[in-house]
Amino acid sequence: MTIDDVDHYTAEQKAQIIASYPAHEREARAKGIPTLGSGRIFPVPEERIKVEPIAIPKHWARINGVDFGYDHPFAAVSVAWDRDADVVYVAAAYRERESTPVIHAASVKPWGQWIPCAWPHDGFQHDKGSGLGLKTQYEAQDLNMLAEHATHAEGGNGVEAGLMEMLDRMNTGRLKVFSNLANWFEEFRLYHRKEGKIVKERDDLMSATRYAIMMLRFAETEPNSDWGSNPRGAGGWLAG
Secondary structure, X not given: OOHHHOOOOOXXXXXXXXXXXXXXXXXXXXXXXXXXXXXXXXXXXXXXXXXXXXXXXXXXXXXXEEEOOOOOOEEEEEEEEEOOOOEEEEEEEEEEXXXXXXHHHHHHHHHOOOOEEEOOHXXXXXXXXXXXXXXXXXXXXXXXXXXXXXXXXXXXXXXHHHHHHHHHHHHOOXXXXXXXXXXXXXXXXXXEEEOOEEOOOOOHHHHHHHHHHHOHHHOEOOOOOOHHHOOOHHHOOOOO
16 A cells, blocks of 8 residues: 555645655655665754854864765765864865866865875775876875775774764764755765665765764864864865
């Protein structure tokens, strides 16, 4: 039985009910398809993690996370870490497809060229055109790429462990996201499992965030600068 079989709802009421379902569940629930093993990866109310943009204190540590891509988007986030409270803030996000390292780096560098960038293991892959590794191409554009790919502090780079750390931070108030990052929240809402497996679609900013949090131990504070006093200057970290 599907919602179309329920006679006492008008077409408008049925449309409203379907619209109330999470985006990734609408088709399955409307058609009566079982969703066992499916569902949002982060079943957390947005209000729990959403905060108004703030000026980042200069003593907070910073790190970026990048997820390489061409056909699927390249994505990057900039994270600020209040070490005293152990709260992580996603302060900026960028996502673009079918473009070059030159273009992507130009969008990330205004966040601060000094900020270290965490990156995944496919950064060692060589581009067919240039023959250079992806990490090397971004280093050539003056991004501060960390020496090694993203790993957990205890070793390994398992996806599930990274997702669980993000979820734990969300549930305990230790992961906050600036409210102006519409693309980030779009992915947050749609990121889900199907039959127990992560659906790898529109997950680029989620992955970039995971890499940054995995490598928090390499976050750095800004060296000798008053940049933190102008959060909206030069396309800085209040940019969405």
